Amino acid sequence: MRIVVDLDRCQAYAQCVFLAHETFRLSGAEALTYEPNPDDARRLQAQRAAAACPVQAIVMDRLDDAERSVTS
Numbered sequence: 392m393r394i395v396v397d398l399d400r401c402q403a404y405a406q407c408v409f410l411a412h413e414t415f416r417l418s419g420a421e422a423l424t425y426e427p428n429p430d431d432a433r434r435l436q437a438q439r440a441a442a443a444c445p446v447q448a449i450v451m452d453r454l455d456d457a458e459r460s461v462t463s
Contacts, residue, residue, distance in 0.1 A: 392434055392453050394427050394441075400448040407440035407449060415440060 394414070403421040407414075414437050415425045429437055441449035 395450045397448045400446050406443040411436035411440040
C-alpha cells in the first residue's frame with residue numbers, strides 16, 4: 392500500500408492521526424508527517440483515516456509485489 396497526502400490541501404484537522412496514529416503524526420501544531428508505505432497490518436486503519444479526512448487530502452493505492460520490490 393502506498394499513501395500520498397496532498398500537504399497543500401491538508402488543513403491539519405488530524406482525523407487521520409486519531410484513526411491511524413502509527414501511520415500519521417502531527418509534528419508541532421500543524422505539520423503532518425506520515426509513513427508512505429505502511430505494512431498490510433495497518434491497512435484498514437489507514438483506509439479509515441483516508442475516508443475520514445474532511446478535505447480528502449489522502450490518496451491510497453495498493454502496490455503489487457513487482458512494484459514493491461522496485462520501490463523498496
